[in-house]
Amino acid sequence: MEQRVDQTHHHSEFTLRMITLLLGGLLAAVYFLLRVTILKLPRCKSDAKLHGKTVVITGASSGIGKETAMDLARRGARVILACRDRERAEAAIQEIIQETGNQQVLFMQLDLASLLSVRTFAENLLQSESRLDLLINNAGVLSDGQTDDGFGMMFGVNHLGHFLLTVLLLDRLKTSRPSRVVTVASNSYRWSKLDFSILLDHRDSAVGSNYSQIYRKYCNSKLCNILFTCELSRRLQGTNVTCYSLHPGQVTAANQLGVLLYLYSVLLQMF
Numbered sequence: 001m002e003q004r005v006d007q008t009h010h011h012s013e014f015t016l017r018m019i020t021l022l023l024g025g026l027l028a029a030v031y032f033l034l035r036v037t038i039l040k041l042p043r044c045k046s047d048a049k050l051h052g053k054t055v056v057i058t059g060a061s062s063g064i065g066k067e068t069a070m071d072l073a074r075r076g077a078r079v080i081l082a083c084r085d086r087e088r089a090e091a092a093i094q095e096i097i098q099e100t101g102n103q104q105v106l107f108m109q110l111d112l113a114s115l116l117s118v119r120t121f122a123e124n125l126l127q128s129e130s131r132l133d134l135l136i137n138n139a140g141v142l143s144d145g146q147t148d149d150g151f152g153m154m155f156g157v158n159h160l161g162h163f164l165l166t167v168l169l170l171d172r173l174k175t176s177r178p179s180r181v182v183t184v185a186s187n188s189y190r191w192s193k194l195d196f197s198i199l200l201d202h203r204d205s206a207v208g209s210n211y212s213q214i215y216r217k218y219c220n221s222k223l224c225n226i227l228f229t230c231e232l233s234r235r236l237q238g239t240n241v242t243c244y245s246l247h248p249g250q251v252t253a254a255n256q257l258g259v260l261l262y263l264y265s266v267l268l269q270m271f
């Protein structure tokens, strides 16, 4: 009888220890996630106003682009959402206008996976807008496939489309100086491995479609964003058009790209 009581006591003590251990582990994991995400990030304290400035931002129908558009609209800028899907963009615009009260928020169709669409967008913009103060190359994909022109999807959308867009809008940026080109890159460029001969032979930055090759293509496209910014900045020295590329931090977005990037980067930071 005494032995059974003893056994039950040991059993509940063991269960209690396991629960404490699990709770401790869970708390440590939550703390770790907060540390590599929210707690670590600096916050923008600028109260600059942007009345009279015109901004183009690509991929502003969701995620980081939408939040950026919201902030710029709040500061009084005329904000053009360069997006591929009218319905999603219009929904974002409604939300931005409602939140900020700024009516100068517009949609213009742009599919970065088609160089023809990029040219058409640039033509339309140059016709309708007399100035361009800020171009934000934000749109990005993390999915395989090909663009309309037969380039790898991530190389084509994340880098090539933005490259052409920037070049086509450069004169308008120059006449609106001081102006800026901001390209949203990623710290995942650290895992890139660019082989220019693969680019020439395959119109893509890596060969293969397994997960690691797909992620490699994404990282390569982000390195391209950075190299492009460095070279553009060098060529524009003295023009008062300045260029920046950035890592936005890990941001969970509503769709696959944000979630995947988030998981990837949290995992990678563990090593």
Ligand SMILES: NC(=O)c1ccc[n+]([C@@H]2O[C@H](COP(=O)([O-])OP(=O)(O)OC[C@H]3O[C@@H](n4cnc5c(N)ncnc54)[C@H](OP(=O)(O)O)[C@@H]3O)[C@@H](O)[C@H]2O)c1
Pocket: 058, 059, 060, 061, 062, 063, 064, 065, 082, 083, 084, 085, 088, 110, 111, 112, 113, 114, 138, 139, 140, 141, 157, 184, 185, 186, 187, 247, 248, 249, 250, 251, 252, 253, 254, 255, 256, 257, 258, 259, 261, 262
């Ligand atoms: N989230 C992160 O943790 C993270 C980390 C580092 C870097 N970044 C970079 O931050 C940028 C924004 O990422 P996000 O997380 O906000 O992603 P997101 O929520 O998936 O937004 C991506 C945007 O790009 C647009 N887009 C996709 N393909 C396009 C195309 N062919 N033409 C025009 N627009 C297109 C999407 O439009 P639809 O609505 O039509 O799909 C969407 O508005 C990307 O450049 C990404 O590489 C993100």
